[in-house]
Amino acid sequence: MANPESHWNSYVGGVALGVVLFVTFLATGHGLGVTGATTGVTAVAANAVLPGVFPKGSYLAGYVSFGLDHWIEWEVLGVLVGGLAGSLLARRFRPRLDGPPRASPASRLALAFVGGGFSGFGARMAMGCTSGMGLSGTAPLAAAGFLFLVGFFVAGVLTMLAMQTLWRST
Amino acid sequence: MIAPFGFGGWLSGLVLGIAFGFILEGSGFGDPRILTGQLRLADWSVFRVMFTAITVCAALLYGARALGMLDFGGIFIPSVYFWGTLLGGAGVGIGMALGGYCPGTSEVALASGRLDGLLFLLGIGGGTLAFNAVYLAIKSWVYAQTGPTALTLPHLLGISPLLVIVAMAVIIAAVGWLTRSVKP
Structure with a gap:
């Protein structure tokens, strides 16, 4: 192939x-x-x-x-x-089972589920996710969309400081 | 005829969803290493795709309005619920750093064969149930609206939409130049 x-x-x-x-x-x-x-x-x-x-x-x-x-x-x-x-x-x-390259298969499944949990809870708090608020909110220039993206990138980058050894490619 | 046209049926949803999923997959957004690479500042695909899409769509929306082809009264513009919007965005960001995806990209991950994408989607269901469990206790501050309904950035800053759109285009070009060695 x-x-x-x-x-x-x-x-x-x-x-x-x-x-x-x-x-x-x-x-x-x-x-x-x-x-x-x-x-x-x-x-x-x-x-x-x-x-x-x-x-x-x-x-x-x-x-x-x-x-x-x-x-x-x-x-x-x-x-x-x-x-x-x-x-x-x-x-x-x-x-395949994708995810953090340096995490074990069981950890990858657990991290995906827990990450989904944060994402699902957060999207209900914000009344939208990266698509519904981050993209579709900012496109008509809604202030809410930009505020969402600030929270998304700041928290994402800070959390990644603790996670980056797992995510770095092997 | 003035838009929006009210095509709210199943065919409209299916066709536009297929286009959305196809573009996300083509841009590499089913791959958790590309998505989390943005949070490590090692891959700028997420910023480039998202901000280009936002700026192009904003220019088309405000351009269509200026030409009298689009009635903004029929366009959904979300209002600010300060803590809900900010902390909710943070939750989605933490979710991506831990699990590799956001809701839409986990769907594309599953569609391209990734089992962890399915687990992420199941986690979204769990997070939704958790929100339901605490909703009554937190709704008074989470869903407290800040400022006027459908507040836009041009209105908030007191500048024209055109200026905001031009500024966003300049930011995309500047970030693209600064990160030019990172990846096309």
């Missing part, structure tokens, strides 16, 4: 992403997001396992009644399809 293709030039990817984000605003009035969808799936799945687990007034109760047949859920499904298509076409698809 041929070698995987290298990634695109960052500025080409950035212009393409900016245009797609603009088309999204024209089509729908809002930008691209992710955690609106993961929050809906979490609420509906937990309620299916434990019916009535979210009483009225709790954060996720509204997400249960809102349901899953919405633009954001279809968009997030599309991200999976687009990511799969892109990785297959460029021969980058490969089943």
Whole structure:
């Protein structure tokens, strides 16, 4: 099999992403997001396992009644399809356990789960993630989007000071 | 016809999502070493892609408005909830330093075959449930709005959107020049 293709030039990817984000605003009035969808799936799945687990007034109760047949859920499904298509076409698809190069397989799984936990909690606090707030909030120049990015980069770089020996390539 | 057009159906979501996922994957955003490389200041792909996208989209949005083709009243502009927005961003940043991804990029990681991307997504579900558990105790300060609804940076600084967009383009060019030896 041929070698995987290298990634695109960052500025080409950035212009393409900016245009797609603009088309999204024209089509729908809002930008691209992710955690609106993961929050809906979490609420509906937990309620299916434990019916009535979210009483009225709790954060996720509204997400249960809102349901899953919405633009954001279809968009997030599309991200999976687009990511799969892109990785297959460029021969980058490969089943593997990625993560910090110097961490053991068990640590990689644990770090991914804990990292996801911080990310999921943070995205609910900020009412959006790197896509929904960091990208789609800053594009119409919302102050909230820029404030989010300040928190994201400062906390990310500081945390990385403690993590960098694990992440440095071997 | 004046945008936005209200295409809120499944096809619109699916098509735009496919384009989004394809671009993220092509830019290398399914790879946790590229993503965390930005936090180690060893790889500038994340900054270059994100800020180029933001600046291009901002120029198109404000350009379309100036031409009378886009009604900003129909565009979602988030408001500032100071502590929620700032600490929430910090949570997403800590999550990337620990787990290698943010929510959208963990999806692309899973789509390109990475098991740790799946674990990250499951962790997002866990973090969402944890937020639900403490929501009533923290919502009064986390979701306390700061300043006017849909506050923009040009409004906050009292300058024109064009000036902000030009400044962002200058920053992209300057950072690109300063980090030119790091990677294309």
